[in-house]
Amino acid sequence: MFQFIASHYNYWIVIFLMMAGFYIVVSRGNLVKKIVGLNIFQVSVFLLYISIGKVAGGTAPILTGKPELFSNPLPHVLILTAIVVGVATTALGLALVVRIREVYGSIEEADIQAANEAMEQEDVKAAQ
């Protein structure tokens, strides 16, 4: 039983981090904080992949000429790509936040929704 917990501890902490990021995204109204939450979610997925790739007693997958046991290099490659894509999406998200702030004057979800409703009502009045 104890061995089972020790051998799955990594996955469970990763899931905790993932859910913490998810919680920030769904429960906070501030757009910058939502993007921070997305980032945390992302990093926890990276850690999950790398955890799967770890081989006990293995070393970093670099050939030294001696026969050695390597950790799985394939997840490393996939995550290397994912990190760069992640920063690209972060940059895009933050640019959207800046643009939203420019138009609405706020980065709180509640304010933006209120402004949208006010605009809709104005439109209805104008139509009448």
Add this chain to the structure above:
Amino acid sequence: MLLTFLAVTVIAIIRARHLFAVVMLTGVFSLLSAALLVQLDAVDVAFTEAAVGAGISTVLMLGTLTLTARRERVPDRIPVAPVLIVTITGAALVYGTLDMPNFGDPTAPAHHHIVPEYIEGSEKDIDVPNIVTSILASYRGFDTLGEVAVVFTAGVGVLLLLSGGGMAGSRRGGEMDESIAKTPQADSVEPPGKGGATKGKEDGA
């Protein structure tokens, strides 16, 4: 141990209300995860995470903060629905891990499909000692090509959004446009000498 540090940092991020503190804690989180990646033998990934996650992301977020707000508004009540959703999803995921192979198990199926061929071939076919490099640039080179396309698309998107190409009419036009020119994300469309540095780093990463 490092995993526990990560968990503590995340709780601090959830609780912090000052956005500057949140961004700094995110940098701490990235750096801790980079240390953890070294522990897990993923040195290349750790290197990238430390440079990109702890470096560029933090700079981008600070740039955004200078253009927007510093503080987060405190919600009037503890949201019940999100806690519920997150708990249920987390429980489902934990249930999913029960079938997973033990951490570090060398007989796990993930290590036996195509990876042995990559490790063998790295020396014979490509002659690059770093196996990660040989997979990234050669065996799975198209992945990297796709990644470049994604980064390019994101760069174009950021430029279009920040150059004020104006799909939606800006209500507070002039005053805001000037502050955009000062953002580190602005690029060659803006007047020269004010941006470009951060952008270049991102494309190089």
